[in-house]
Amino acid sequence: MFPYRGYAGKWLYVDLTAGKVEVREYDPELAQGYLGGNGFGTRLLWEHVGPEVDALAPESLLIFATGPLCGTLVPNAGRVEVIAKSPLTGIYGDANAGGFFGPELKFAGWDAIVVRGRSPSPVYLAVQDDRVELRDAGVLWGHTTSETEAAIRRAWDDPQVKTATIGPAGENGVRFASIQMTPQRSAGRCGMGTVMGSKGLKAVAVRGRGPIYVADLARFHELAVELHLRLRANPVFPAVSAYGTPGIVSLMDPLGRFPTKNFQMGSFPEVDKINAEALQNRALVRHLSCFGCPIGCDKLYSLPDGPYAGTSLRSVEYETLNAMGANVWSADLDAILAANRLCDDMGLDTISAGRAIGFAMELWEKEILNLDETGGLALRWGDVDVLLRLLGMIARREGFGNLLAEGMRQAAQVIGRGAEQYAMHVKGMEIAAQDGRAQKSMGLAHATSNRGADHLKAFPVIDETGYPDEARRRYGEECLPEMAQPLAIKHKPFLVKDGEDFGAVVDSVGVCKSGGTFVLAEIYWPDIAAAVEAATGMDMPVKRLKRIGERIYNLQRCYNAVHGITRADDRLPRRFTEEPSPSGNAAGQIVELEPMLEEYYQLREWDPETGWPTAEKLRQLGLEDAIERLDL
């Protein structure tokens, strides 16, 4: 009997090669050491998917994992992690989605689903509480994510079914394919949809009608209420609630932090046409929320007229407004929404897809690409017809789209002729709309993140626009003023390390980083520790929780180390370290990466030569098996 509440206490092991589904008991030691979600997936990947396994081989694992707070009363506890070796980067990969899929899985009585093998023909996994089976998905293959979800709901005659589906991009092996989860939320990054497609798994459909138990009812209720009320009183709450992530478009632009033309600039002259006000005036229908979220940063948008009239979608985020807008020198808001909808339907990560096209447009500008190579497409800045056409070509792996579908790093290598210097990626991962020159902590975060360039692992929000009050509360008066200054490098290695460790925990318990933990900077270590304790019944002092975060992050680093990653890979594109930003507050700035990295390794107690955790550090974290595998 599983000793902890908050968990369902069991998970599903799906062998697609054999067409079998098995029930597995949740290991209490795994829960104690890794919590769930991100930690659960990291541990399984470490144990079962070594360097000899290609990300898209049948032996590769695809892991959907919730955490002990997912589906509970804690605010914005609706997140689910997807973990697999990334076919885009070849190293540790994960993606995280909000919405309702994760909680539904818990209500069905499952903490996680681990998928291995490859089905001889397309299938989907049907989970109706404790009835679980693989079903034929032949008729669904080739269809968009929204069509697939609708078809399964029709077949089950139940509009409450929650799905995780791939689109044509995942089926066709586009290396940055997403998994779309009810309702139109994306597990976008690292090509998790590509892994799903390689297994012949079109969808996971879940309907759960059971309860989630917690250990200490009175304490858990009191904590949950307190956290809800604190979020609602947070000074940032009204803006995030009203505008969601698009609200930061107007904040980032004057900072020179709004990447334009593939990071050539950090401000976009026509930003007012694609900011939150413009978006809401043009297309807002209503405000929406994910499961259990009092903030409700999500919105439904619909285009009433124009060339894309009738386009209706939710989850239009800051990242997509940039990737499909300023990044490709376009202020055509309608086209951004059309591109967003197309990506969601095709199952494409809007960030990597938009970045790949921005990169190609810069190569066109620099005359590195010609019409022969692009198949007759002139990749002019701001041409939204080309943008939309290319997205479709990427998803179908047609013509020039087939090259971009390999990801920016690979495309640059194939093109050659100096294309690499314009490829804005780290470890093969396209950089999101987060210019490190305008926020130094973000520069470091891109270099150190375990899934390649990434704003969401460390998620250093404190110095993004400057949160001095939150900085003081979290790190003490002595960290000011630098901690809240975007251009200062002092204290930032600590901010990044703390964010990486805390983020690993947040992604392991199943709550949202865009909610109370990072964007509002309201919920922190003591709050999560108390909530985990009350929900699960585990003894969870803050010190122990921090050790878990560190353990997960270090094990991911070890995973990357056995895949050949060293300090030499913790670097940034030349544009960030040598080309001063021309824009806004960041004018004249570069990322001073080396001094920050040096301090970061010290704080992490990693070997500064290799960038690997030391044997002593690993022993401290109870990762003796990693010492052996890294031969330390």
Place this chain on the structure above:
Amino acid sequence: MYLEIQAQKCTGCRICENFCSFHHEGVIWPQRSRVTILAQGDNGPFVPNVCRQCEDAPCALACPVGAITLHEPTEAWVVDVEECVGCGACVEACPFDAIFLDGERGGSLKCDLCRGEPECAAMCPTGAIREVV
């Protein structure tokens, strides 16, 4: 006391269902929530549906064993689970679909205004469900 619904403010977050079920069942169990979000698809519009605490409660009138009675201090109609025989007459009688049969235990479930401190209203972040005294 009654609960006032302003449906246009509902974002479909289901905080009301989660807290309702926790209050009544001690678990998070939307399936057993007394308040239900009715939705036209994932993106709404949404309508929180909950007992209106009618003055001439059809559910109480329909109950053959008198298991639904008025709790004077809160003016909430409350099901006595010991008396309830699970016949479903109240479910048939309710014009608002705001009373349900508990499939497992056989009794009927309805809002009792949490005996005076309705959790759904306290926790609704948008004011879509408000307590009116």
